[in-house]
Amino acid sequence: MATSTSAPGVGGPQGAPAGPAKERPGRDRANPRRAWRTLLHRFDIKAAPYAFIAPFFVVFAAFSFYPLLYTGWLSLHDVELATMDIMEWEGFGNYTELWRDERFWNALTNTFTIGVISTVPQLLMALGLAHLLNYTLRGSAFFRVAALTPYATSIGAAALVFTMLFERDFGMINWFLGLFGFDNIDWESGKWPAQFAISTIVIWRWTGYNALLYLAAMQAIPRERYEAAAIDGASRWQQFTKVTIPGIRSTIVFTIVLSTIGATQLFGEPLIFGQGPNGVSGGADNQYQTLGLLLYEEGWKNYEMGRAATVAWAMFALLILVFVLQRLVKRLTSRTS
Amino acid sequence: MTTDTARPGAEALEPLTGVAPPRSRLRNRRPRRPLLRPGAGRQHKAGPVAYALLAVAAFLSLFPLYWTMVAASTDNTRVSQTPPPFLPGPNLLKNLSAAWEDAAMGKALTNSFIVATTIALSTVLFATLAGFAFAKLRFRGRNILLMLVIGTMMVPPQLSVVPLFMMMTELGWGQKLPAVIFPTLVSAVGVFFMRQYLSEALPDELVEAGRVDGAHSLRIFWSVVLPVARPAMAVLFMITFVHAWNDFFWPFIVLDMTNPTIPVALTQLSSGYIRDQSLIMAGALLGTLPLLVMFVVFGRQIVGGIMQGAVKG
Numbered sequence: 001m002a003t004s005t006s007a008p009g010v011g012g013p014q015g016a017p018a019g020p021a022k023e024r025p026g027r028d029r030a031n032p033r034r035a036w037r038t039l040l041h042r043f044d045i046k047a048a049p050y051a052f053i054a055p056f057f058v059v060f061a062a063f064s065f066y067p068l069l070y071t072g073w074l075s076l077h078d079v080e081l082a083t084m085d086i087m088e089w090e091g092f093g094n095y096t097e098l099w100r101d102e103r104f105w106n107a108l109t110n111t112f113t114i115g116v117i118s119t120v121p122q123l124l125m126a127l128g129l130a131h132l133l134n135y136t137l138r139g140s141a142f143f144r145v146a147a148l149t150p151y152a153t154s155i156g157a158a159a160l161v162f163t164m165l166f167e168r169d170f171g172m173i174n175w176f177l178g179l180f181g182f183d184n185i186d187w188e189s190g191k192w193p194a195q196f197a198i199s200t201i202v203i204w205r206w207t208g209y210n211a212l213l214y215l216a217a218m219q220a221i222p223r224e225r226y227e228a229a230a231i232d233g234a235s236r237w238q239q240f241t242k243v244t245i246p247g248i249r250s251t252i253v254f255t256i257v258l259s260t261i262g263a264t265q266l267f268g269e270p271l272i273f274g275q276g277p278n279g280v281s282g283g284a285d286n287q288y289q290t291l292g293l294l295l296y297e298e299g300w301k302n303y304e305m306g307r308a309a310t311v312a313w314a315m316f317a318l319l320i321l322v323f324v325l326q327r328l329v330k331r332l333t334s335r336t337s
Numbered sequence: 338m339t340t341d342t343a344r345p346g347a348e349a350l351e352p353l354t355g356v357a358p359p360r361s362r363l364r365n366r367r368p369r370r371p372l373l374r375p376g377a378g379r380q381h382k383a384g385p386v387a388y389a390l391l392a393v394a395a396f397l398s399l400f401p402l403y404w405t406m407v408a409a410s411t412d413n414t415r416v417s418q419t420p421p422p423f424l425p426g427p428n429l430l431k432n433l434s435a436a437w438e439d440a441a442m443g444k445a446l447t448n449s450f451i452v453a454t455t456i457a458l459s460t461v462l463f464a465t466l467a468g469f470a471f472a473k474l475r476f477r478g479r480n481i482l483l484m485l486v487i488g489t490m491m492v493p494p495q496l497s498v499v500p501l502f503m504m505m506t507e508l509g510w511g512q513k514l515p516a517v518i519f520p521t522l523v524s525a526v527g528v529f530f531m532r533q534y535l536s537e538a539l540p541d542e543l544v545e546a547g548r549v550d551g552a553h554s555l556r557i558f559w560s561v562v563l564p565v566a567r568p569a570m571a572v573l574f575m576i577t578f579v580h581a582w583n584d585f586f587w588p589f590i591v592l593d594m595t596n597p598t599i600p601v602a603l604t605q606l607s608s609g610y611i612r613d614q615s616l617i618m619a620g621a622l623l624g625t626l627p628l629l630v631m632f633v634v635f636g637r638q639i640v641g642g643i644m645q646g647a648v649k650g
Binding site for chain 1: 351364381382383387388390391394395397398399401402404405408416417418419420421463466467469470471475479482485486487489491492493494495496497498499500501502503504506516519520522523525528545553554558579582583586589590599600601602603604606614617618620621622624625628629632636637639640643644645650
C-alpha cells in the first residue's frame with residue numbers, strides 16, 4: 001500500500017513498472033482522490049518550472065521589452081512631452097533629422113572617445129591590480145575591499161568629489177600639478193581635459209570591480225600550466241602573457257562587453273561634472289555631451305519625446321554594430337591564430 | 338634524469354605549501370642550475386614592490402572618500418584655499434545636519450532605503466525561483482529561455498525610458514517610488530548568478546528525495562532549495578542593494594526634488610542651488626555612508642560574491 005501511494009511521486013508513468021501502469025486507469029477510477037493527486041502532480045512537474053521563471057519574464061516584458069519596441073514605434077512619430085497622447089506620424093523624419101544634426105555626431109564621437117579613454121586604461125589597470133592581488137599577501141582582504149570600495153560609491157557622490165578635486169582654482173589636482181610647475185588647467189571647459197576628468201571618475205569607480213573579476217579568473221587557472229611554463233624557461237612576463245592572459249580570456253571579453261555597454265550609457269558622471277546648468281548640454285560647447293545626455297536633453301529639456309526615442313534607437317543600432325564588429329574581429333583573430 | 342625533471346616542479350610547489358618536498362635536500366649538495374626561471378608556480382609571496390604598488394592602489398581608491406570626509410568637516414572658505422585641506426576640521430556634524438535639512442537628504446535616505454530594500458528582496462526571491470528552475474528542473478525550451486535571460490543583460494535601460502516615462506505618467510506614478518521600483522523588480526544577472534550557484538551547490542539527489550516524499554515543487558523550493566541557496570542569496574541581496582542604491586538614470590528622469598532618492602538628491606547639490614562646497618561634500622558623504630558601513634561590515638562577503646559570480650559567469 002505504501003509503495004503504491006508513493007508511486008506517483010517517483011515521476012509519473014515512466015517511473016512505474018509496466019504491470020501496475022496498465023492497472024492504474026481502473027484503479028484510478030476506483031479512487032478518484034488519487035487520480036486527482038496524480039494529475040496534480042503531473043501538472044506540478046510540467047507547470048512549476050514555467051511558474052518559477054514567469055515573474056522574471058513578465059516584469060522584463062512589461063518594463064523592458066515592450067518599452068523597447070514602443071521606443072522604435074515612437075521614434076517614427078512626433079510626440080511632445082506636454083501632450084504625450086498626441087502622436088503625429090513622421091516616418092523616418094526623426095532619423096534623417098538626427099543624421100543631419102551636428103549635436104548627434106558630436107555626442108556620438110564624445111561617447112566614443114570618453115568610452116575609449118575610460119575603458120582601455122581601466123581594464124589595463126584592473127589587469128595589473130588583479131595580478132598584484134594574486135600574490136600571496138598579508139592583508140589581502142583589506143586590499144580587495146579597498147579596491148572595491150569605489151564601486152559602492154554612488155555616481156552622484158563620486159562625481160561631486162571629483163568635480164571638486166578637478167576644480168580650476170583650488171582643486172587638489174591642479175594644486176598637485178602646480179607643485180611640479182604646471183599651470184592651472186581648466187578641466188571643465190576644455191574638451192580633452194573635461195573628457196579626461198570624466199573618464200577618471202569612471203576609471204576610479206570600476207577598476208577595482210574589474211580587477212576582482214580578473215582575480216577570480218586567474219585563481220581558476222590550473223597551477224600546472226605555470227609550472228610547465230616555468231620548466232620551459234618562461235620568464236614572469238612571459239608567463240603572464242602566455243599563461244595568465246589566455247587563461248582569463250573569456251573574462252576579459254566579458255569585461256570588455258560590460259564596459260562597452262556602460263560606456264554607451266554614460267550619463268550621470270558628465271551630468272554632475274557639468275554642475276547643473278552645463279550638465280545636460282555637456283558643457284557650454286557640448287564638449288562632453290554623451291548620447292545619454294543628448295537623449296535626456298531632447299526628451300526632457302526640449303520636450304521632444306519622439307526625437308529622444310530616435311536617439312535611443314540610434315544607440316541600440318550602435319550597440320548591435322559594436323557586437324557584430326566584435327564578433328567579426330573575434331572570428332578573424334581566431335582564424336589567424 | 339628523473340630527479341632533474343622532477344626538481345623544478347617540486348621547487349615550484351615550495352612557496353605554496355610552505356613545506357619543502359623531501360627532494361629539495363639535494364639542493365645544498367648540487368650547484369644550482371638555472372633550470373627554473375623566477376616565478377615558477379603561481380602564488381609567489383608579494384615583494385616590497387608589489388606591496389608598494391598595492392598601497393598606491395588602495396590609497397587612490399580610498400583617498401577621494403577620505404577627502405569627502407575632510408571637506409565635509411571644514412567650512413567653505415577653507416575648502417577653497419590652496420593648498421587644500423588634508424586633515425579633518427571641526428564642522429562635520431554641523432555640515433551634516435545642514436545638508437540633511439537643505440538638500441532633503443532625510444527624505445532621500447528614507448526613499449533610497451525603501452527602494453533598495455524592496456528591489457533587493459524581490460530580485461533575490463525571483464532570481465532564486467528562476468535560478469532553481471533553470472538549474473534543476475527539466476522543461477521544454479529551457480536553454481532558449483536561458484539564452485533569452487542572458488540576452489536581456491545586453492539591453493541598456495536607455496532604450497526603454499521614453500515609453501516607460503509615458504507609462505508611469507499614465508499610471509499616475511510619476512514622481513512616486515513605485516515608478517522606480519517596478520521596472521527593476523527582477524534582474525537577469527541575478528537569475529544567472531543563482532542558476533550558476535544552485536547547479537553546483539544543490540545536489541540532484543536532494544531534489545529527487547523531495548519528490549519521492551511527495552513534495553510539490555513549491556514545497557521543495559521552500560524546504561530544500563532555500564536552505565542551500567541562503568549564502569548566495571545574501572550575497573545577491575547585498576550586490577543588488579548597492580546597485581539599486583546607486584541607480585541613477587531612470588530615478589533621475591522619473592523622480593523630482595520633492596521626492597528624490599539619494600543619487601537624485603545629490604544632483605541638486607551639484608546644480609548650483611547650494612553654493613557651500615563643504616555642505617555639498619557633507620551631502621555626498623551622507624549619501625554614501627550607509628553603503629560604506631555595509632562595506633566595512635560585509636566587505637569580504639561582497640568581494641567573495643563578485644568573484645564567485647565571475648568564475649562561473
